[in-house]
Amino acid sequence: MIIPWIYTPVRGILAIWQQLTKTLEKKNGSLVSEILRSKIPEMANCSVLMREHSRVEETIQAMQQAGAGSLQVISDFDMTLTRFAHNGKRVPSTHNILNNRLLVNEDCTKKIKKLLNTYYPIEIDARRSVEEKVPLMVEWWIKVHELLIQQRIRKDLLSQAVKESSTMLRDGYKVFFDRLVEQRVPMLILSAGVGDVLEEVIRQNHVFHPNIHIISNYMDFDQTGVLQAFKGELIHIFNKGEGALSHAAGLRELQGRPNVLLLGDSLGDLAMAGGVSEPQNVLTVGFLNDQVDERKESYINSFDIVLVKDETMDVPNGILRYITSSGNNK
Numbered sequence: 001m002i003i004p005w006i007y008t009p010v011r012g013i014l015a016i017w018q019q020l021t022k023t024l025e026k027k028n029g030s031l032v033s034e035i036l037r038s039k040i041p042e043m044a045n046c047s048v049l050m051r052e053h054s055r056v057e058e059t060i061q062a063m064q065q066a067g068a069g070s071l072q073v074i075s076d077f078d079m080t081l082t083r084f085a086h087n088g089k090r091v092p093s094t095h096n097i098l099n100n101r102l103l104v105n106e107d108c109t110k111k112i113k114k115l116l117n118t119y120y121p122i123e124i125d126a127r128r129s130v131e132e133k134v135p136l137m138v139e140w141w142i143k144v145h146e147l148l149i150q151q152r153i154r155k156d157l158l159s160q161a162v163k164e165s166s167t168m169l170r171d172g173y174k175v176f177f178d179r180l181v182e183q184r185v186p187m188l189i190l191s192a193g194v195g196d197v198l199e200e201v202i203r204q205n206h207v208f209h210p211n212i213h214i215i216s217n218y219m220d221f222d223q224t225g226v227l228q229a230f231k232g233e234l235i236h237i238f239n240k241g242e243g244a245l246s247h248a249a250g251l252r253e254l255q256g257r258p259n260v261l262l263l264g265d266s267l268g269d270l271a272m273a274g275g276v277s278e279p280q281n282v283l284t285v286g287f288l289n290d291q292v293d294e295r296k297e298s299y300i301n302s303f304d305i306v307l308v309k310d311e312t313m314d315v316p317n318g319i320l321r322y323i324t325s326s327g328n329n330k
């Protein structure tokens with residue numbers, strides 16, 4: 001039974017409440033529309049933030065209609081495909097996996113740690129500009145590479161160093177990698193880490209499928225298998241839109257795929273789609289792992305979807321499942 005004099009005010013209050021929560025959600029950049037939520041339930045996870053849910057929805061819809069045959073994934077590696085932390089402890093980057101007594105001496109270990117403690121805070125400092133950070137990042141990479149070369153690292157010990165490390169791919173990684181290969185979607189991993197180590201990590205996790213292409217800093221070993229240099233131009237977090245992309249543009253498998261799902265953890269990763277010729281729909285997903293309050297605003301303004309302190313691949317898996325669900329796998 002409806003009593004009009006009660007019903008009307010209740011309806012009014014409900015409408016005001018709905019409007020209020022919508023406004024609040026919008027202010028926090030977290031509004032998920034019902035449509036998006038029903039297609040990809042993971043989008044309702046509390047880690048998800050978005051600036052413009054309608055753009056996200058339209059882009060995902062367009063990508064779904066075009067299907068797996070038009071899609072490519074471009075992803076960063078360290079702290080994007082790998083976890084940032086586990087049980088309260090930082091998971092090592094590919095560079096830091098090399099900081100193992102098998103490969104380097106104690107003095108070198110100390111120096112690499114000191115460099116990390118000096119330069120990582122600069123990398124994530126929200127108050128410094130990219131222009132200010134670039135020379136310092138180059139300095140960090142060069143210093144560590146020089147130390148590693150001095151240690152005469154042996155290629156045959158890399159695999160053991162990875163085994164002994166606490167590196168971990170994000171929860172749900174297998175679903176992600178396996179879905180991509182099943183749907184014949186290529187993935188370009190563009191990493192400022194160490195390519196040889198990265199390859200070993202995905203090999204040991206049994207997901208180094210043939211659809212994966214890697215551009216990274218690769219080690220140059222001499223005939224006896226001792227590190228003597230790093231190959232090619234240095235890739236650091238802020239030059240992923242430069243030399244590395246001409247490489248990517250030459251990859252035949254990526255051509256004719258104008259839709260891009262881009263995954264990264266740094267604002268520099270947004271440049272990774274720069275080499276895609278005639279892109280149609282680019283959906284960018286950013287993992288915000290550290291210094292959340294300080295960096296939230298810039299991440300929301302830069303990535304389409306921001307995942308805050310989310311150690312899983314749940315949201316990328318949900319998006320991928322939906323985009324590749326049309327069966328349009330040309």
Ligand SMILES: Nc1ccn([C@@H]2O[C@H](COP(=O)(O)O)[C@@H](O)[C@H]2O)c(=O)n1
Binds near residue numbers: 140
């Ligand atoms: N000597 C170094 C240099 C870099 N790192 C970290 O590795 C990450 C690699 O960059 P991606 O863009 O590929 O993720 C970077 O975020 C640095 O923090 C390091 O640990 N040691």
